Amino acid sequence: MTAESTFIEMMRSMARDPAARGLMDDTAVIELGNETLILTHDMMAEDVHWLPKADPADVAWKLVSVNLSDLAAKGARPLGVLLGFMLGESEWDRRFAGGLERALIHYAVPLLGGDTVSNKGDKRAVGLTAIGAATHRPVPARSGARAGDVLYVTGTLGDALAGFELAEAGLEVVDTLSAAYHRPVARLSDGQALAPFVTAMMDVSDGMLLDAERMAHASKVEIRIDIDAIPLSAAYCAMRGDSLDSRLQAASWGDDYELLFTAPADSALPVAATAIGRVNDGSGLALFEANAPIPLPPSLGYQHH
């Protein structure tokens, strides 16, 4: 076990409250009075989640989107955010604050509080807590996929990967791909619209294949994915092609913040989404190309542990 997995296991052993969902879901879900609260806290660290050359405004935007994407996967309506911020170079701070304000205005989500601390170290980290209220109950979880359901994903996959590669190469020539990487958008309204229709839902943050495997595990089912069905954007295909390799990479890179969900086969979905697989009795992930099984790639996504 890595240090991270050891620590997370210690945290799980103490997170016995049902609202914690065993720390196996994207958010905490708390019943309070006549409402259901959805809470999430994500951190980002320099050199881990952003490159030193990154625009601080993009870091702030992404911090907001990553947290709100977790609320989106629960069909939650955001109530506000709290920021944990480590001070540093003041122009960086100023640009971060500008990006934060822009993101909060975009999502119409209020800043409610938080904390600002000095930093005596050589790197920074920032954290955000997002709080929301469920718009539909039961609140969608990873664990609800049932045999016979269809697996869907919103939008396209791989654009953040292509945008990252452009940024690495210093060639930010395709706006949509750069935006997908630097300024991902949480699908809040889609999540709320889908919540009454889905059997399971999560956001694609660590790689779709890895996230689908987690859904299969939580739901105690097998999830079959047709790799040919993975939705790719025209810009992605123009840059990286649509070979099997390219498709597998799009499906195992994180940072997409699309919604991955299952619904009964006859559902009339309220938002556009692509059917990419099926839920079967069994366990784990099964990958198919042209209706024939193919091996899983060595990495399904970004593993925290």
Place this chain on the structure above:
Amino acid sequence: MTAESTFIEMMRSMARDPAARGLMDDTAVIELGNETLILTHDMMAEDVHWLPKADPADVAWKLVSVNLSDLAAKGARPLGVLLGFMLGESEWDRRFAGGLERALIHYAVPLLGGDTVSNKGDKRAVGLTAIGAATHRPVPARSGARAGDVLYVTGTLGDALAGFELAEAGLEVVDTLSAAYHRPVARLSDGQALAPFVTAMMDVSDGMLLDAERMAHASKVEIRIDIDAIPLSAAYCAMRGDSLDSRLQAASWGDDYELLFTAPADSALPVAATAIGRVNDGSGLALFEANAPIPLPPSLGYQHH
């Protein structure tokens, strides 16, 4: 303006939602359904909030207590916490997890979620979000002190200062003082009991004089403090004496996590507290010794900005 005050001003300018209370209060207060939510997020950074030699279990304990103390000042019942944690040396992490579990068991507060991230820097920071539900409405604020009210504080002041000095000297010979510094306790039940009686309430985190000045400012009143009335423990007096200087230091050092509150003069308070001053028409802080005004010390407490 310092970098921190500039950043905080930027945050205030975007925290326009009434629930944010202009970022001038200890917590956010959100009305939701038939409940009132209380939310706070405090961070602690290495070399800023704890010394490298500190026991990680104490860091975890303090992180929990600091956040729950903010809930206590609102008379809130805690619902749970979310942890933001930067990984580092695994024995440190393990001891931190142990201290966290101990604190959460002490307060009977569940760990609901959070995030664990890698750290490429040379220092760490940890953050905690605490969420609670109001037990009394209106929720106590800093801004409710009225002329004629009496100013009270729970417990004794300065013990954390004395405990810090013992720790610095490597002479941890007085358990109560060391505990006050390393393992402060949030006054959750006292805060809940007091909430219906107080006109204003906050916790003493940055120094009582500074916190009282903030209360005076938020309430648009003058607060007069009788420095002779400051409650000191026997252990504190044995170590540091009860001279005016010693009293001023106890009253301007932070980390006490006592409750500072105002109540009408004829209130029958449900918890033990010491009357240390009065609320008058006017503005700012007035300090008295033996009923004669004395100048304010150069520093009223730990200034974040």
